[in-house]
Amino acid sequence: MAPDSYPSGNYVRPSFLSIGSVWFWVILALILLLAGGVYYYFYIYPSTGLLHTYHHMLMGTDVRLEFQCPSYQKAQQIKEQVFAEMEELERIFSSRLEESELARVNGRAGQAPVKVKPELLQVVEQALYGSELTGGAFDPTVAPLLECWGFLDGQYNVPSPAELREALELVDYRLVKLDLEQETIFLEREGMALDLGGIAKGYIIDRALDILAENGIKHGFINAGGDIGILGGKPDGTPWRIGVRHPRDAEELVAVLNLSSGAVVTSGDYQRFFERGGQRYHHIIDPESGQPARQLISVTVTAPTAMQADMLSTAIFVLGPERGLKLVESLSGVEVFMVTPDQQTIASKGMKEIME
Ligand code: AMP
Numbered sequence: 001m002a003p004d005s006y007p008s009g010n011y012v013r014p015s016f017l018s019i020g021s022v023w024f025w026v027i028l029a030l031i032l033l034l035a036g037g038v039y040y041y042f043y044i045y046p047s048t049g050l051l052h053t054y055h056h057m058l059m060g061t062d063v064r065l066e067f068q069c070p071s072y073q074k075a076q077q078i079k080e081q082v083f084a085e086m087e088e089l090e091r092i093f094s095s096r097l098e099e100s101e102l103a104r105v106n107g108r109a110g111q112a113p114v115k116v117k118p119e120l121l122q123v124v125e126q127a128l129y130g131s132e133l134t135g136g137a138f139d140p141t142v143a144p145l146l147e148c149w150g151f152l153d154g155q156y157n158v159p160s161p162a163e164l165r166e167a168l169e170l171v172d173y174r175l176v177k178l179d180l181e182q183e184t185i186f187l188e189r190e191g192m193a194l195d196l197g198g199i200a201k202g203y204i205i206d207r208a209l210d211i212l213a214e215n216g217i218k219h220g221f222i223n224a225g226g227d228i229g230i231l232g233g234k235p236d237g238t239p240w241r242i243g244v245r246h247p248r249d250a251e252e253l254v255a256v257l258n259l260s261s262g263a264v265v266t267s268g269d270y271q272r273f274f275e276r277g278g279q280r281y282h283h284i285i286d287p288e289s290g291q292p293a294r295q296l297i298s299v300t301v302t303a304p305t306a307m308q309a310d311m312l313s314t315a316i317f318v319l320g321p322e323r324g325l326k327l328v329e330s331l332s333g334v335e336v337f338m339v340t341p342d343q344q345t346i347a348s349k350g351m352k353e354i355m356e
């Protein structure tokens with residue numbers, strides 16, 4: 001006989017998995033949770049994933065690398081590969097390291113062509129192309145001028161007219177002979193030297209983005225001291241917002257740009273300079289006069305590659321606003337934002353469209 005507490009009649013005691021059972025709902029909830037987790041892991045996570053951010057000191061600056069990757073371990077591997085490649089390239093282009101490829105070329109100036117790595121050949125070829133394009137405003141043979149102003153060793157000095165004349169004799173991109181077949185570079189005059197400070201960082205950023213792309217990364221960002229390369233927009237589809245530093249106040253921005261691809265590079269008279277007698281002498285030299293260029297104090301260029309943007313920002317700094325704007329208008333996919341010494345800003349048409 002049933003115990004008194006059991007109701008009589010046709011009452012059926014709920015079984016473990018019937019709808020009325022608490023267990024039914026608990027198990028259903030667990031199944032749904034599991035299915036949701038599996039769906040998220042295999043379908044949603046790989047396309048949105050995590051943004052990984054890494055920092056590394058390179059090229060005298062804090063390089064920030066950011067990219068989206070579904071696996072933490074894979075992201076670590078990619079990061080190692082990117083930074084190792086950047087370090088390797090920095091060693092090739094360095095004008096400070098005595099054993100760099102560049103130093104070998106400079107050491108044989110006026111004597112003999114030097115066989116070099118393809119990377120150096122490629123950057124020097126592009127630098128010379130930049131020189132042609134800008135009528136010599138960009139000139140990778142400015143090293144003797146940088147030297148007499150003290151920008152190579154930090155022993156700053158205002159050179160005498162005689163010193164400047166002597167250095168100017170050695171500055172001429174047309175005296176660089178490239179042999180693409182023999183893979184050699186020859187500086188025709190003794191005392192000449194190449195300096196790739198105005199272009200190599202851009203090339204290195206481009207190679208780093210290539211490595212991200214080769215690893216299947218769709219959304220990435222590299223910031224090397226304000227020089228930026230972009231791979232795809234942000235994972236959520238919106239553009240990256242890039243601040244342009246105010247040339248006279250490191251805490252302030254003069255512009256914010258929205259960009260989903262390409263590169264942004266800024267050249268400024270605040271990046272390396274010294275002051276004498278109330279005058280600022282900075283590191284971007286007009287190869288014609290031998291003096292620091294004075295028509296602008298900051299130039300930001302957007303271009304399809306960081307190497308182009310890097311070369312052009314330095315060149316436009318020398319060319320000044322009128323010739324700079326004209327040059328940009330003749331190039332496709334290139335825009336410019338400039339700040340004059342009296343802190344007026346000038347932007348090309350396409351630049352205005354991406355400015356906030
Ligand atoms: P950036 O910061 O890209 O404008 O590069 C500036 C660096 O480019 C300087 O520190 C020099 O190493 C180098 N440079 C200076 N003047 C020139 C020039 N007229 N053409 C090419 N490179 C230059």
Ligand code: MG
Binds near residue numbers: 197198199314315
């Ligand atoms: Mg540059």
